[in-house]
Amino acid sequence: MANSLAQKAPPRGRVLGIGAGLTCSVIGRELAEAGYQVDIIESRPYVAGNCYTEVDDQTGITLHKHGPHIFHTDNDTVWDYVNQYADFRPYTCQVKATTGGRVFSLPINLLTINQFFNQTFSPTEAEAFIAEKSRQDITDVKSFEDQALRFLGQELYEAFFKGYPIKQWGMHPSELPASVLKRLPVRFNYNDNYFNHRHQGIPAEGYTTMVDKILDHENISVTLGRKVTQADCDGYDHVFCSGPIDAWFNYELGQLGYRTLDFEITRHKGDYQGCAVMSYPDESVPFTRITEHKHFTPWETHDDTVIFHEFSRVCGKEDIPYYPIRLVNETNMLRNYVEHAQSQENLSFVGRLGSYKYMDMDVTIAEALEAAKMFLSLRDQNAPIPTFFAPPV
Known part of the structure; x- marks a missing residue:
């Protein structure tokens, strides 16, 4: 001793x-x-903060209690660091969107464009078509709305980008800075991987276990x-x-301004929507998206399912702040x-x-x-x- x-x-x-x-x-x-x-x-x-995960007692499904977290990075040092504390399984985030009563692939890609306009464009043809749709008369791009109209045109803006920020941020797109939309890619190929990073995955045992080990x-x-x-x-x-x-x-x-999230959690039999994330850009739909959490662990099999309806609102002092x-x-x-x-x-x-x-x-x-x-x-x-x-x- x-x-x-x-x-x-x-x-x-x-x-x-x-x-x-x-x-x-x-x-x-x-x-x-x-x-x-x-x-x-x-x-x-x-x-683990807002990336806290827990295993649902009723279904055995790992739940992302504060919304989905997919780890994605090009930083080799960070990727090596987290892999010291967790077994990261490969995961590709493929988001869908229901708008105007139809389902599309996000981010906007060649499939989205062809489906939306009922066309069979090649990449070059689609790029030229969207260029014709775009509002080239908008030369001083200041707002989210300016950015969307200038680079996508009226139809895609109305379908995918007008309603969502009203629900997510509580503001009309004309009030938001253009930089918000610059983070959303548009692709003229069929790549529907939501992220472009070399390293993408989710820890097999959840983020809470990873932070516990840290x-x-x-x-x-x-x-x-x-x-x-x-x-x-x-x-x-x-x-x-x-x-x-x-x-x-x-x-x-x-008090600094934040948006917070509320989650309406329900359980169902089978497969509810066939994907992990379904976005709802239409302003008439009160929630922003539905996440189905068993699809975040495709290496597991579950008969039942858990879904989260996600609602955004102004953050009060007693709420959890999510987005500044x-x-x-x-x-x-x-x-x-x-x-x-x-x-x-x-x-x-x-x-x-x-x-x-x-x-x-x-x-x-x-x-x-x-x-x-x-x-x-x-x-x-x-x-x-x-x-x-x-x-x-």
């Missing part, structure tokens, strides 16, 4: 991570391996179901906050919070909520790995630790 105690070096310092999602879990693991004692405190009764280290302590106050941060050498930056300051400068709105008013408010935060000592805001920006899982992990690396380097140099490792504005 004496020898084993003597062999264990004292911790390099004590660090607190607020939130047990991907960001603080990855940062915590990196710092724990470097010799820090890391405490992770999470307000929810589980780890947090499984002798230098990491995890406390669930408890909210952290600023007083709880006393005694730590540094604190990483992955919670909402405005909530940390009790909304004293205002980031329009002009919000970005101005964020700048004020950033200035306020920079007056704090030994505190860094990290992750999508701490920096108020939407990030896919691979970007979240990449930023967390970089934050941990930078923290260790700066501590070795006795240099100040930044309030933000990645610029939030």
Whole structure:
């Protein structure tokens, strides 16, 4: 016993991570391996944040409780990292859309175009046809609507893009920036893989098991179901906050705008819709999409099925924030919070909520790995630790 105690070096310092999602879990693991004692405190009764998964008691189907999460990346470092903690199975995301009483393939591709216009275009013919449909008179592209009309034309805009942002964002497409639509590809071939990344998959045992393994280290302590106050941060050498930056300051400068999601969960016999994700762009349909979760594990077989109807609305203070709105008013408010935060000592805001920006899982992990690396380097140099490792504005 004496020898084993003597062999264990004292911790390099004590660090607190607020939130047990991907960001603080990855940062915590990196710092724990470097010799820090890391405490992770999470307000929810589980780890993994919004990528939390659990096995349904009634059907045995793995449910993505906060909406579907497909891991996709071109970052080899991130892909190698997550594969240390999970058995990732190949998964191709193939989204369908029901609009105008018909089913189409998304993202818009050659099959979508041919089906929609009842044609048999070749790639070159389809590209020329869409060019003729496009609104070339729109030269100053500012809004989501401008972008869609200029590059797709009226018919495809009305069918696939007008109603969806009204439901998802609570705004007319003319009020949204064009950058929102730039993330949605249009293809003149039959490729219906929703993502273009080289690495795509889903962990066989779910994301919660993966995060549990990341947090499984002798230098990491995890406390669930408890909210952290600023007083709880006393005694730590540094604190990483992955919670909402405005909530940390009790909304004293205002509440940043988010959209939240509600899920209506039902169980059925057999196969409900034949695919994992069916989008509903029509404004007359109250939900944005239906997800059928057994299709996220095609390597499994289930007789029954579980579906989620997904509804978007404005996020209140007690709701789970999903998507930052980031329009002009919000970005101005964020700048004020950033200035306020920079007056704090030994505190860094990290992750999508701490920096108020939407990030896919691979970007979240990449930023967390970089934050941990930078923290260790700066501590070795006795240099100040930044309030933000990645610029939030």
